[in-house]
Amino acid sequence: MKILGIKQVTMDRQACFQFKASFSPCTILQMTRYDLDALAQQLAETVGKAPNFFLGSPVMIDLEKIKASGILNFAKIKQLLTEHGMIPVGVRGGSQEQHEAAGKDNLPVLAIGNTISKEEGKKQTETSSSYATKLITTPIRSGMHIYAKEGDLVVVASVSPGAELLADGHIHVYGPLRGRALAGVQGNKQARIFCRTLEAELVAIAGFYLTKEDMQSLPAGDAMQIYLDEDRVKIESI
Secondary structure (H helix, E strand, O other), X not given: OOEEEOOOOOOOOOOOEEEEOOOOOOEXXXXXXXXXXXXXXXXXXXXXXXXXXXXXXXXXXXOHHHHHHOOOOHHHHHHHHHHOOOEEEEEEOOOHHHHHHHHHOOOOEOOOOOOOOHHHHHHHHHOOOOOEEEEEOOOEOOOOEEEEOOEEEEEOOOEOOOOEEEEOOOEEEEEEEOOEEXXXXXXXXXXXXXXXXXXXXXXXXXXXXXXXHHHOOOOXXXXXXXXXXXXXXXXXXX
């Protein structure tokens, strides 16, 4: 059994942010420390690996992990994001002082795309009375979006490039997975993705994601499971 751990930002220095895929119409920029120089450099490196994924993407700035950082230069953060083709739409989390500063730079406080705790995720997974499985038996073509609300998604057909699978719980794909697969989209970090053939453009667990560029070194032909371990996406052959 092979374990492959892949970081979103492969650098030997401490990252100051992480992007999180979201079921809301926004990408989440979760700030983990406040360092504008590092943010500028790491944004360039991260976006450079998948420029088309971020182009024109609305971005919400998550301040939850830097509550004690004082007032941020939101004008500069907005500038850095727009320089890479992204559209800053607001902030969430953080202190009242930060909210007021963000408002002065036309960034409203939003409350979308929130995640749930590990304990809540376990409770959600173990609640069978309201937890359903959605079964798809026909091919999922480009442009189609399939969502399993409050349950797992099982696909026993192929998934084409440009298609998107979403589930509050696990995702199982028994044909080639070539589109996007996002499990635990409401924040369930215990969710997993299982597939026989992994050729996806993007996979995500509770918002933490890997792009196709991140998965180039995976062994061909192996069935895979994808899960979170301490907020890092891991891929394991099964």
